[in-house]
Amino acid sequence: MARFPRSTTPRLLYTLFSSSKTTPSHSSSPSPTTALLLGNFHLQLRQFSAGGNLARAKEDKEPWWKDSMEHLRNIGISAHIDSGKTTLTERILYYTGKIHEIHEVRGRDGVGAKMDSMDLEREKGITIQSAATYCTWSGYQINIIDTPGHVDFTIEVERALRVLDGAILVLCSVGGVQSQSITVDRQMRRYEVPRLAFINKLDRMGADPWKVLSQARSKLRHHCAAVQVPMGLEEDFEGLVDLVQLKAYHFQGSSGEKVVSAEIPADMEAFVAEKRRELIETVSDVDDKLADVFLNDEPISATDLEEAIRRATIARKFIPVFMGSAFKNKGVQPLLNGVLSYLPCPHEVSNYALDQKKNEEKVILAGNPDGPLVALAFKLEEGRFGQLTYLRIYEGVIRKGDFIINVNTGKRIKVPRLVRMHSDEMEDIQEAHAGQIVAVFGVDCASGDTFTDGSVKYTMTSMNVPEPVMSLAVQPVSKDSGGQFSKALNRFQREDPTFRVGLDAESGQTIISGMGELHLDIYVERIRREYKVDATVGKPRVNFRETVTNRAEFDYLHKKQSGGQGQYGRVCGYIEPLPPGSPTKFEFENLLVGQAIPSSFVPAIEKGFKEAANSGSLIGHPVENLRVVLTDGASHAVDSSELAFKLAAIYAFRQCYAAARPTILEPIMLVELKVPTEFQGSVAGDINKRKGVIIGNDQEGDDSVITAHVPLNNMFGYSTSLRSMTQGKGEFTMEYKEHSPVSHDVQTQLVNTYKASRGAE
Numbered sequence: 164m165a166r167f168p169r170s171t172t173p174r175l176l177y178t179l180f181s182s183s184k185t186t187p188s189h190s191s192s193p194s195p196t197t198a199l200l201l202g203n204f205h206l207q208l209r210q211f212s213a214g215g216n217l218a219r220a221k222e223d224k225e226p227w228w229k230d231s232m233e234h235l236r237n238i239g240i241s242a243h244i245d246s247g248k249t250t251l252t253e254r255i256l257y258y259t260g261k262i263h264e265i266h267e268v269r270g271r272d273g274v275g276a277k278m279d280s281m282d283l284e285r286e287k288g289i290t291i292q293s294a295a296t297y298c299t300w301s302g303y304q305i306n307i308i309d310t311p312g313h314v315d316f317t318i319e320v321e322r323a324l325r326v327l328d329g330a331i332l333v334l335c336s337v338g339g340v341q342s343q344s345i346t347v348d349r350q351m352r353r354y355e356v357p358r359l360a361f362i363n364k365l366d367r368m369g370a371d372p373w374k375v376l377s378q379a380r381s382k383l384r385h386h387c388a389a390v391q392v393p394m395g396l397e398e399d400f401e402g403l404v405d406l407v408q409l410k411a412y413h414f415q416g417s418s419g420e421k422v423v424s425a426e427i428p429a430d431m432e433a434f435v436a437e438k439r440r441e442l443i444e445t446v447s448d449v450d451d452k453l454a455d456v457f458l459n460d461e462p463i464s465a466t467d468l469e470e471a472i473r474r475a476t477i478a479r480k481f482i483p484v485f486m487g488s489a490f491k492n493k494g495v496q497p498l499l500n501g502v503l504s505y506l507p508c509p510h511e512v513s514n515y516a517l518d519q520k521k522n523e524e525k526v527i528l529a530g531n532p533d534g535p536l537v538a539l540a541f542k543l544e545e546g547r548f549g550q551l552t553y554l555r556i557y558e559g560v561i562r563k564g565d566f567i568i569n570v571n572t573g574k575r576i577k578v579p580r581l582v583r584m585h586s587d588e589m590e591d592i593q594e595a596h597a598g599q600i601v602a603v604f605g606v607d608c609a610s611g612d613t614f615t616d617g618s619v620k621y622t623m624t625s626m627n628v629p630e631p632v633m634s635l636a637v638q639p640v641s642k643d644s645g646g647q648f649s650k651a652l653n654r655f656q657r658e659d660p661t662f663r664v665g666l667d668a669e670s671g672q673t674i675i676s677g678m679g680e681l682h683l684d685i686y687v688e689r690i691r692r693e694y695k696v697d698a699t700v701g702k703p704r705v706n707f708r709e710t711v712t713n714r715a716e717f718d719y720l721h722k723k724q725s726g727g728q729g730q731y732g733r734v735c736g737y738i739e740p741l742p743p744g745s746p747t748k749f750e751f752e753n754l755l756v757g758q759a760i761p762s763s764f765v766p767a768i769e770k771g772f773k774e775a776a777n778s779g780s781l782i783g784h785p786v787e788n789l790r791v792v793l794t795d796g797a798s799h800a801v802d803s804s805e806l807a808f809k810l811a812a813i814y815a816f817r818q819c820y821a822a823a824r825p826t827i828l829e830p831i832m833l834v835e836l837k838v839p840t841e842f843q844g845s846v847a848g849d850i851n852k853r854k855g856v857i858i859g860n861d862q863e864g865d866d867s868v869i870t871a872h873v874p875l876n877n878m879f880g881y882s883t884s885l886r887s888m889t890q891g892k893g894e895f896t897m898e899y900k901e902h903s904p905v906s907h908d909v910q911t912q913l914v915n916t917y918k919a920s921r922g923a924e
Contacts, residue, residue, distance in 0.1 A: 232530060234834035236502055236599050237555075238325045239308045241651050242333035244896065247363040251333060251489040251498075252296070257452035258420060259298035259305075260495055261585065265418055265492075265881060281460040286378040293542070295442040295553065295584040295600060300499050304308035306600045317346065317678060317898070318661045321627055322541045322610070324350050324602065326555035329506030330358040331498070336370035336486075339863070340378040342835035342870075342896050348383045353627060357512075359483055359560060360385070360793045361500055365393050366488040369864050372396075376484055388445035389481040389585025390472070391497065392438050395426065403486060403494055403612050404431060406439045407472070408465050411762040427669070446471050447712045449480035469504055476505045477512075509598030516613070516621035519570065526621060531913070532596035536567065536616040539623040540608050543658045550657075552606045557623070559616060561601070562594040570622050571612045580604040594808045610660055628660045632830040632875055632899045635683050636701030637690075638673055640777040644696045651694040655686055662686060676706065678899070680879070704874045705830060707913070708902050709779030710788045714739040719815035721796070721807055731799035732811035734768055736762075738823055749776060750788040761806070767805035768793060771812025780817065781825055781910075782917040791816075827910050828902035830875040835868065836862070836885070838893035845888050853877035854906075 177256055240248045258260045293310045308323040324330065328353055334344060360379060362372045370392060379385040392404040394411065402413040404427055411428065416419040427435055443463060446453040475481035485501055486496015499540055510530040515538055517523040528537060536559030544551045554561070561567065563581045568574070582589040582602050595601040599707035608614075613622040639648040652664045653673070663676040677683045680703065688694050716737045723730040741750060751769040760768070769791075776786040798808075834855065840844050840862070847869060850857060855873035862868075878897065885893045905913070 166804060188808050189428060194386070200646075209321075217476055219230060226884070231333060231435050231532075231596075232598055233508045234303045235325070235508055236303060236506055237306045237328045237509065237600060238502060238506060239310055239320075239327045239330045239356075240333060240740060241310045241320055241324070241347040242309075242337065243335070243341040243347070243898045245334045245808070246338070246341075246344075247489050248333050249309055249359070251331075251363065251495065252307060254489050254492060254495040255305075255307065255420075255499060256296065256298055256417065257497065259300050261296065261298040284884045293323050295602075297585065297600075299585055303404060303503050305502065308600075315627060316682065317350075318659060320347060320350055321629075324354045324356055326541045327354075327356060328509055328512045329501070329502070330356045332358050332360045334360060334362050334375050334379065334483075336362050336364045336372050336375055337367050337864075338837070339375045340382045342898065343381060346898060350627075356477060357479050357507055359476070359485060359498070359500050359505060360387060361494075362484060362486045363489055363499055364399065365396055365486055365493075365587050368397055370396050370400070372486055379484070380484075385482045386445065386449060386480060387484050388442045389438060389486065390442060390483045390501070391486045391494070392431070393486050394431065397843035400488060400491070400493065404617065405495060405497065406435065406854070407468050409435070409439070409836070413881075414496075419495070422496050443468065445580040446475055446481055449478070452585070464914075473505050475505045486864075515559035516557070516623050519620040519622060523622075523730040528557045530597045531558055533617045534597070534755055536561055536565075536614065536852050537616045537619070537621050537623070538567075540606075540612045540614065543608075543610050544658055545654045545658065548598050549604055550607070551601065551602050551604060553602050554610060554614065555600050556595055558597050560594055560596045561603075561614075562777050563592075564724060565616070567606075567614045568617045569606075569608050570615055570620055571609070575617070575874045576608075576614075578606065609657065616663045625861045629678065629899065630706075631663050631678060632702040632706055633679055633706075633831075634674050634676040634681065634706055635687070636672040636704070637675055637680050637687060638699045640697040641700055644694075647694045648690065648696045648698065651690045651696065655689070658811050672701065674704070679897070701881055705786045707830075707905075708781060709781050709786045709825050709827055710904075711738060711740050711786070711820070711825050713822070713824040715819040719811055719818055721811035721814060723807075724802075728804075729799075730801040730804065730807035730810065731802035732760075732804075732807035733797035734808065734811045735814050736791065736793040737814075738819060739790050739792070740823075741790050745788065749773060749791070750790040752790065752792045754792055754794050755796070760793075760798050761803075764798065764803065764808045767809045768796075771809035772816055774809070775813045775816035779825060781827055782913050784881035785823070786820075786826075787828065825914055826903045829905050830908075831872050831903045832875050832878060832897040833900040834871045834873050834878070834895060834897040836871070836893060836895040837863070837866050837868050838889050840865055840867045842889045842893060843869070846885070846893065849884065853881075873897075874905075875899075 204354065208279075234265045240252055253262075257265050260666045278785070280845065293308050295304045295306065295308050298670075299305070308327065310320045310323050317709060332348060332351065334340060346844070362375050363373060364370060372389070376387065376389060379387055392406060392407050393400060394402045394404060402411060404411045409427065411425045413425060415423055438640055440504050443453070443457055444470070447457045450471045452474070453463070453467065454679045454707060456467060472481065472483055476483060483501060483505055485494065487498065489495060514530070515525045515527045516528055518526050518645050525554050528534075536556070538554045539560060540552050540554055542553040544553070561578060561581065563578055564579050566575055567578060569576060572752050581592050581595060583592055583595075584602050589602065592601070599770070615621060639645055652673070656664050659700055662682070667670070675683060677686070683703075687698055691699055714737055718733075718735045720733040721730060736754075739748070753765055755765070774793045777788045777791055778784070782808045836846060843860075847857060847860075850869070850871050851871060853873055854877055855871040857869060857871045859870035860867060881895070885895055
């Protein structure tokens, strides 16, 4: 499946690689000499082209860099928690010669997987931070980002998909399409990322790839088909049949490094023919060229089918489905070949920037290394040598020692050190060009900043950052460690846009906010380990919101007279709820007619209402889905000022807020539980006690899969309760769904608690 350059010079490189046939393995990784020749290959092409010795390049009039780009892939590996992403990445690194020994995620040797470099990741057996690496396969460079599966670390998936050209969606052959699979797939759609699916764990008891394929079509709305068929399942899983090349593959050697091709078993020929026809029909639905051949009953070669799958995958009209067992070292090398054959290279993906000089006009970035530098900082990390900034280069070249401009701040910065990352290890490089993912040291910036060489003023669109749903009060045990404590919080806030730090004005406590219990627990633990600061943690606090349900008028005159200039400002209008589905949470509309209030004071009025909406009178939480309309007012020639009108707006809001029938909103979580059927009744009863609404109950073998909407406030400590109810056999995931009004009794209880706490002060 691997694709090689069409050019005929220099022949030497093809001779070197021809001995490895079509299925490279760990044992046939290129020698250092070969790798060096490959590294210089495109430079030679460019020189030949410049001298007129490359006839094809002249005929096609293709730029020198296009061939280089074709040998580059930027991919991410994403999935539901515990589907085998990190295990798969570990095998990819082994077979490509990047590492020379396989370690497991929960390895008994205490080493752990290469991509889980944090001690916490190795202890808990989960990925917390996305990790970047690169490897070489069949002369192609593949940049890989391994992302977390737990929903609390969803920002790591967001920012990885923002900068990648393709992705592998890993699905468990037993669990199938799970809640986080749906979330990850939605993120891939948001960033328009072409993808392959890999059905993992075919060696597990209860593995059923055809059930998973059916779920991908129904739950994820994937237009997909298998490009492989397994030979046996569960403990009998012994290899794969490639439906494109019509070959059977067996994986031999102590770590499955030898891929042996063979004829298709006779007893599988009819099944393989049926599945190949299904693959051709599915691709024909979205590829006109293959459809013409198919409808004319002409023979379809492996090359025709492969090219059609590539076209449809890059156009995001089709998702090829691969199969295997990463843990049992089967199916990884064909998946790597699939990455080369079907996922796009950087210049085949549409990327655009916004030109700040032309009123944010869209500019298509062709991925030209000869063009002006355009790079996006998508991830920050505190390294041993200072802040490490991960960059995806979309156009141009960046070199060590270059001066680059941060478009967002206007600062001119020198690049002191340029590196390529391999998990927590790094390799110094002198330069990197468009399409590559690198990291720089000593560059002060924020996540999402755009860098250029100064010749253009482009910015890249930012990534989607979900709002935090939970808060904790934290403070250091020792007052002497306050400096380190602040340093830790500042660092984590810069690295993770979903982690917020604030100060409670009333209690003076430091409040950290994040995506869930695990998210905040991990950061508190990292403060202890990495900064040696013991912190006390208060009771988790849910991020409630307030909103209004009725329209209410306001007419407020702020008048204050003392020695010197007084304060005078009158504002009239109304507040009302925004319609459902509004993109904004606060709207201010100025419907003033005439000069009752000078226009210079209107921004101060808007600022006053915004400030007042930061704290509702019910429980002191921010007010959302609010529209403020200013219709009239009055001013004084001498006593009116911005401060007077700002205060008038604040008091006007407080005056009319109660009349607008305010209500409290609480975060509702989408909870998915997987429990043995024998415990289904007690688990469902417990969900009802927690005021949850069960919206789905499916059967998967001996397990029940329950889907429910449950208020976050009632989910604290749920993992312990679930373990005790199911003898440790149940598992659950939850993610934020929406803010929804609380019941009347809960609202009364919250309001009374808030008033009591205010009274105690």
